Amino acid sequence: xxxxxxxxxxxxxxxxxxxxxxxxxxxxxxxxxxxxxxxxxxxxxxxxxxxxxxxxxxxxxxxxxxxxxxxxxxxxxxxxxxxxxxxxxxxxxxxxxxxxxxxxxxxxxxxxxxxxxxxxxxxxxxxxxxxxxxxxxxxxxxxxxxxxxxxxxxxxxxxxxxxxxxxxxxxxxxxxxxxxxxxxxxxxxxxxxxxxxxxxxxxxxxxxxxxxxxxxxxxxxxxxxxxxxxxxxxxxxxxxxxxxxxxxxxxxxxxxxxxxxxxxxxxxxxxxxxxxxxxxxxxxxxxxxxxxxxxxxxxxxxxxxxxxxxxxxxxxxxxxxxxxxxxxxxxxxxxxxxxxxxxxxxxxxxxxxxxxxxxxxxxxxxxxxxxxxxxxxx
Amino acid sequence: xxxxxxxxxxxxxxxxxxxxxxxxxxxxxxxxxxxxxxxxxxxxxxxxxxxxxxxxxxxxxxxxxxxxxxxxxxxxxxxxxxxxxxxxxxxxxxxxxxxxxxxxxxxxxxxxxxxxxxxxxxxxxxxxxxxxxxxxxxxxxxxxxxxxxxxxxxxxxxxxxxxxxxxxxxxxxxxxxxxxxxxxxxxxxxxxxxxxxxxxxxxxxxxxxxxxxxxxxxxxxxxxxxxxxx
Numbered sequence: 013x014x015x016x017x018x019x020x021x022x023x024x025x026x027x028x029x030x031x032x033x034x035x036x037x038x039x040x041x042x043x044x045x046x047x048x049x050x051x052x053x054x055x056x057x058x059x060x061x062x063x064x065x066x067x068x069x070x071x072x073x074x075x076x077x078x079x080x081x082x083x084x085x086x087x088x089x090x091x092x093x094x095x096x097x098x099x100x101x102x103x104x105x106x107x108x109x110x111x112x113x114x115x116x117x118x119x120x121x122x123x124x125x126x127x128x129x130x131x132x133x134x135x136x137x138x139x140x141x142x143x144x145x146x147x148x149x150x151x152x153x154x155x156x157x158x159x160x161x162x163x164x165x166x167x168x169x170x171x172x173x174x175x176x177x178x179x180x181x182x183x184x185x186x187x188x189x190x191x192x193x194x195x196x197x198x199x200x201x202x203x204x205x206x207x208x209x210x211x212x213x214x215x216x217x218x219x220x221x222x223x224x225x226x227x228x229x230x231x232x233x234x235x236x237x238x239x240x241x242x243x244x245x246x247x248x249x250x251x252x253x254x255x256x257x258x259x260x261x262x263x264x265x266x267x268x269x270x271x272x273x274x275x276x277x278x279x280x281x282x283x284x285x286x287x288x289x290x291x292x293x294x295x296x297x298x299x300x301x302x303x304x305x306x307x308x309x310x311x312x313x314x315x316x317x318x319x320x321x322x323x324x325x326x327x328x329x330x331x332x333x334x335x336x337x338x339x340x341x342x343x344x345x346x347x348x349x350x351x352x353x354x355x356x357x358x359x360x361x362x363x364x365x366x367x368x369x370x371x372x373x374x375x376x377x378x379x380x381x382x383x384x385x386x387x388x389x390x
Numbered sequence: 391x392x393x394x395x396x397x398x399x400x401x402x403x404x405x406x407x408x409x410x411x412x413x414x415x416x417x418x419x420x421x422x423x424x425x426x427x428x429x430x431x432x433x434x435x436x437x438x439x440x441x442x443x444x445x446x447x448x449x450x451x452x453x454x455x456x457x458x459x460x461x462x463x464x465x466x467x468x469x470x471x472x473x474x475x476x477x478x479x480x481x482x483x484x485x486x487x488x489x490x491x492x493x494x495x496x497x498x499x500x501x502x503x504x505x506x507x508x509x510x511x512x513x514x515x516x517x518x519x520x521x522x523x524x525x526x527x528x529x530x531x532x533x534x535x536x537x538x539x540x541x542x543x544x545x546x547x548x549x550x551x552x553x554x555x556x557x558x559x560x561x562x563x564x565x566x567x568x569x570x571x572x573x574x575x576x577x578x579x580x581x582x583x584x585x586x587x588x589x590x591x592x593x594x595x596x597x598x599x600x601x602x603x604x605x606x607x608x609x610x611x612x613x614x615x616x617x618x619x620x
Contacts, residue, residue, distance in 0.1 A: 217499040228487045294483050299472025
């Protein structure tokens with residue numbers, strides 16, 4: 013019922029978990045080593061630096077790791093919800109035959125494998141990168157940090173998310189399956205329609221469709237917003253981090269941000285295209301041209317992406333301001349931080365161009381949707 | 391007039407190729423009510439898809455007047471469907487998150503029509519304008535689909551087993567609407583069905599079996615939706 017192939021579709025979660033495991037492994041390992049040398053730190057400046065680094069490790073682990081894990085949880089739950097919705101008849105038949113909710117839900121634990129793959133890759137990458145990371149952290153430091161490999165912590169970073177996600181998958185699937193057999197059997201896309209409160213019929217059909225496409229799948233609003241947020245926040249922050257921390261740190265943030273942003277945008281738009289394939293097919297049958305169809309389906313997300321970019325810009329500025337003015341306020345060597353206009357001038361056009369290119373790719377995908385096979389899907 | 395000349399169509403290739411249409415010829419006059427009658431697997435749906443421009447034939451021609459649609463590009467075919475064709479399907483294919491009114495507007499906007507509410511009234515759904523497809527019965531949904539197709543002022547209306555998912559009472563109602571609107575508006579109707587009784591409503595019947603036309607005949611008297619057997 014739930015196969016390895018279904019798990020492979022969760023590669024997006026694997027990548028997000030990989031990023032989370034990578035960051036957390038580096039900073040948790042570093043934090044443990046920091047705690048170990050607590051008594052050897054002497055001097056006022058050294059102590060301030062020590063405290064700031066300890067806080068940074070904690071903040072990075074909690075904010076970055078926490079955000080990434082939360083994103084993965086939302087992605088996982090959305091996937092399971094869609095999985096059950098699209099297979100409600102099949103699942104209903106299984107229940108009708110006598111399978112209990114739990115015996116079906118138990119199959120969903122296999123989704124933990126995508127997390128396992130991501131966590132192993134992330135911890136592995138962190139292990140490879142760790143010597144360089146310590147070298148960068150030790151540069152200009154008041155004390156020398158020795159690198160130790162805390163395998164126990166690494167193992168926990170693999171085991172805990174894997175078990176957590178496997179259990180979460182089972183529990184969530186169990187809750188979604190806990191409904192009468194006939195309801196599952198009769199459930200169709202039509203019965204899950206989000207009805208609009210706004211029934212303004214004066215709008216042209218294409219404008220209506222644009223509005224309805226965005227409104228009907230709210231989880232995608234979040235993913236597209238978050239993708240733009242990640243892009244904006246991480247690219248701009250990476251410029252400042254080169255000055256405030258190190259070039260390596262800057263690149264690390266940039267790469268993680270780009271991976272997250274592009275992957276999430278691509279996943280969300282794939283979902284938009286798939287979810288609207290029947291509408292697109294019907295519009296083409298009726299004679300709407302490919303360009304206007306693609307525009308109606310995709311262009312409604314542009315303002316959400318713009319909002320995400322704007323908020324990401326504000327967030328990174330606020331976060332760095334707090335880090336510099338509060339966490340590292342007593343450190344002498346730290347340069348002043350002000351809003352980086354140059355970073356914005358580079359990030360904004362880069363975002364607009366890449367967003368529009370990805371949109372163009374998906375418009376093309378819409379143009380190529382085979383009308384007949386889409387209509388034959390039931 | 392629609393002239394179909396020696397149409398062939400296969401699916402698959404090599405030894406797995408399945409020839410669905412094996413050289414079909416037919417002539418359909420403007421304003422005619424045609425039923426393409428055949429059992430499951432006779433090739434009638436593929437024939438409908440080819441003559442409506444939804445699918446391309448492997449060989450042969452489909453001419454609307456002098457215009458051969460088998461020579462048109464995808465873009466030109468889309469424009470052709472926009473200007474000339476209406477569709478009604480067995481599964482309705484309504485947009486689930488849009489009201490009846492907005493579903494019909496999908497067709498009306500293509501023809502630049504503002505009077506689509508009158509068409510909804512004409513199919514007896516005036517009180518359901520703000521309802522969603524999931525709130526309607528099968529018959530009502532099919533009537534929305536009829537209104538949507540007619541709202542774009544088609545010159546030719548294609549119907550793919552329009553009563554296949556309906557019970558007798560609602561099936562007759564839908565056929566009655568179609569027949570009355572055909573008489574009133576004068577468009578060409580091409581309907582496929584496996585139901586011999588429904589063929590009694592047509593002026594011209596094209597019988598198909600195993601990818602070929604086996605018989606073409608005209609009914610001496612066209613029965614109404616309430617006169618045919620079921």
